[in-house]
Amino acid sequence: MNNIGECVRMKVLMSGNEAIARGAYECGVRFATGYPGTPSTEIVETFAQYQDVYAEWSPNEKVALESGIGAALAGARAMVVMKHVGVNVAADPLFTVSYTGTNGALVIVTADDPSLHSSQNEQDNRNYAKFAKIPMLEPSDSEEARRYIKIAFEIGEMFDTPVFLRTTTRVSHSKSIVYPEAPVSREDTLRLEISPEKYVMVPINARRRREEVEKRIQRLKDFAETFSENKMELNNTETGIITSGMSYNYAKDVFPDLSYLKLGMVYPLPVQMIQKFASEVRKLYVVEELDPYIEEQVMAMGIKVIGKEVFPYTGEFDPGVIAASMRGSKQPVPASLPDLSIPPRPPNLCPGCPHRGIFYVLGKLKVFVSGDIGCYTLSYMKPLEGLHSCICMGASIGMAHGMSKALGDKGRGRVVGVIGDSTFIHSGITSLLNSVYNKSDIVIVICDNRTTAMTGMQEHPATGFTLSGERTKEMDFSALASALGVENIRIIDPYDLKSTRTVMKEELSKPGPSLVISRRSCVLFKRRDKELRVPMRVNPETCIGCKLCLGLGCPPISWVKDGMTAGKGKGKRKKQEGIAKIDQDLCIGCTLCQQICKTGAIIEVNAE
């Protein structure tokens, strides 16, 4: 199982992300950073486990990229990793580091998410390459991921440019066979270089560098024509397909015998190669997920090509999509299935999740909850319905502020911004400052579950630990908020519904801004408070079937129709439809359901 370390096996099964980490290690990357985000997270995590490397989590992608630029300027090979929307956060330095060049080498890994498996949008980051004039490589499987990250660093050094490596969820999270190589020892290139005309981007210098960028792109275009990973497979003079990344595999799966131009580099494109390929086939397709990115450029070359007129603009492809869009494949004939109603199974907050308490209270308070990105976003669903908007990382506080300013008196005591601990650090601090500065009338809740839970328990500046597990300064949310000028700061335990409700009501009645820190570790977190908690059960004698506990949407609690209803307890209804039941194997004993039960029917498993 263990792919890490010096032991080089002949072949191993790796995910695309593990393979990128491996390739980076092999080619002498010694500095890597990023911010966790599906589907990119495992790259930095895996890389950090290799010997003699340095890796860290940044508070956000902009800081990550700036750190990477610094490391590259000092002569290192630096890798900066983020999900597609992370590049939006890092876009400011991105567009200008394209002008300065990198001295050492800087590779930015962007992991896109067609079909929005775990994202708020499905933007196509190939556009960033063209927009920022930065070359981009796109691997189609894990072995290519391992090789391409190395090529990316070589191109970066050859052309003094940052380089993108783009994956999609299916490349990052699919596993295929990888042939690891031993790491190379590189000569020491680290040094401080003072070169203000290259690195101080005031207009006079930036104008000159701007010219350099165009010259560099021209040289890269020439390079693309002979780049060994832009591959032509001429099997068929009738139909040819231009494609890249995972789409290549989907197309090959359905049409193994057509001609292919597989582009390992999607920016800049090899114009002459494309022209030659087009001249070899009668009918030309571009197979690409999301935007008609290659298609439009091929059309601009004056070449007739079929693309989005037959292929979907949205969602990820699979072999079935290719087969349905292009004629001539033998479609598998599926079994005919009856119409069945299958209950959906959306993701849900875990049993005992500390977010449940605060969002249960918020849902009952009839306030507008401007939400953010994290596990707690799931609380928008029934039955909690405790969150009413979510746009991007850090948006909650700014949106709540704007909303309360626009509403004026109508919004007083009715607007709450809710944000997770890691998300607050990522991009909530400046908007909290803004809400103080501009005298916002809102309550801000930081759901501090002590970790970056959604992406799998990564450390952040308020956990007190670094990526490598070393102890470090632990940021104090209340001290920070006080320094920013927040006067009303309260800390609550979301397992205590009564005081959570009281504190929220008190703060909503005050002129704002108020900060409420809802603090309780994620139940999956390794360093959570390991107090012994006793699972709950429902006493059928006293359960009146009111379904109040079901309003928590807690997975262990279920409704049993016509359950044991012939109870004699107080308040027991004669014609009761059923009772609640708690799965003791799943319950962790957070007691929320016990706190809301009006008949005392929820008791500890061992209680009489």
Place this chain on the structure above:
Amino acid sequence: MMKKNVKNILMSGVGGQGILRASDIVSMVAMESGLDVKKSEVHGMAQRGGCVTSHVRYGQKVYSPIARKGDVDILVSFEKLETLRYMDYLKPEGLVIINEREICPPSVNLGISDYPHDIAGTVSSIFSAVRVVDAGRLAKEAGDVRAENTILLGVLSAYLRLEVPLWLKVICESFPPKFVETNLEAFHLGRASQEQASQ
């Protein structure tokens, strides 16, 4: 066409059932057998109690890590209801392995919808090759209720032309030492239950 040689397996279930490890193990056994292999699943939000699927494809040469609908040879459903959700991936002559385990989705817990009745019957009316396994009971027999996934691997292995010693080797390498013995036992129990059933 080479495609004919590719074996397509789809595993379905609920986050936390050990599907990702199980599909890793099948993939590594295929790799150790000298075959090309690709597998794909989706991480992230799917782990918070949502549906989880994992595609495993192996053969002489595999391009796509995901199979297309109507092209899967074996569907292994770790949770009963999830069988219904992904049956459309199966070939008409495909095999369905159904674990007896029921995990209620939220709408069933809330009493809004019912957990479908007689799932095995429904599936059997569409597909002729259906095998129902009580992996929970067998896992308890093996000594660890968490070994349901390895029980199902044992059952699955009886339908695949991958050698038993390779399965055992990969299982040994896939678990921390203290869990190896239980999982080897679970694999044998699963495989034996299938061999008995087919006699």
